[in-house]
Amino acid sequence: MKVLIALGGNAMTAPDGSARPGDQVAAVTAAVEPVAELVAEGFDVVLTHGNGPQVGNLLVKNELAASVVPPVPLDWCGAQTQGTIGYIIVNALERALAARGSRRRVAAVVSRTRVAADDPRLSAPSKPIGRYLPLEEARVMIEHGQVWEDRGERGWRRVVASPEPLEALDAAAVSGLTAAGFVVVASGGGGIPVVRQDDGTLRGVEAVVDKDLAAALLGRTLGVDVLVIATDVDAAMVGFGTGNARPLGRVDVGTLREYAAEGYFAGGSMGPKVEAACRFVEGGGQRASITSLANIGAAVREGAGTTVVAAAGNN
DSSP, X not given: OEEEEEEOGGGSSOTTOOOOHHHHHHHXXXXXXXXXXXXXXXXXXXXXXXXXXXXXXXXXXXXXXXXXXXXXXXXXXXXXXXXXXXXXXXXXXXXXXXXXXOOOEEEEOOOEEEOOTTOGGGGSOOEEEEEEEOHHHHHHHHHTTOOEEEOGGGOEEEEEBOOOOOEETTHHHHHHHHHTTEEEEOOGGGOEEEEEOTTSOEEEOSBOOOHHHHHHHHHHHXXXXXXXXXXXXXXXXXXXXXXXXXXXXXXXXXXXXHHHHTTOSOTTTHHHHHHHHHHHHHTTOSEEEEEEGGGHHHHHHTOOSEEEESSOXXX
């Protein structure tokens, strides 16, 4: 069975959200344990991951140094964090596999995701990222070409585009490595957003691609059987915050889309995960699960958490 596991941001930081180097190494070391179990059992696994806290750290460094050195663009931040997190995952997973007697090798691919040059989201940035700053500090970044918005008492905050992912450009490299026996880490943070220019070449853009939608795209492109989106809850909920809240178990994609249309899933958190799970199954995937890190193994083997399938099932 071919499996794509998307590790959420909570897999890369300490329980309190801190992202010091030691915190990140410890968190990744714990997160890859169930992945190593699956690989040792014979599952073909590809990993992807979030990078929000790490990009946030780079943005702060950009801001603090902006008067001395030019800030690096957002696509560079994505590439840098893919390399760093990929390196940490490779080391941790190789150790975990060796402890289980497995000789499987691990590789990380710094990956690009193509978006449309005419995607309207590129000209209307709306996704807030980074920290709040007073106007005098935000103005320095605005002078470097960034878009910031006044958010009232909390200060100014940067907004960026989040275009639709269209193509996992480096999927062929991932396929080649998996065929050679590697466990591959790819498309971290949604992939580096690039557009194709009129002459056929590619260039990066100041944007972020939703990591869950990019995971679904990569999974469909690679033809994997199961997508697992690992987050900080055991399952998606309907009626969250009410007395009628209940977790969703096995659910068909049509029913899940009905719940989404009724507004059960927040756009900035569970919404993209639900959309990604639906897209993966609609694109031919066997099933997709949304669950916690602790349930990754059960999600792959039996379909733990919220498990989305094409045919009607119990929910």
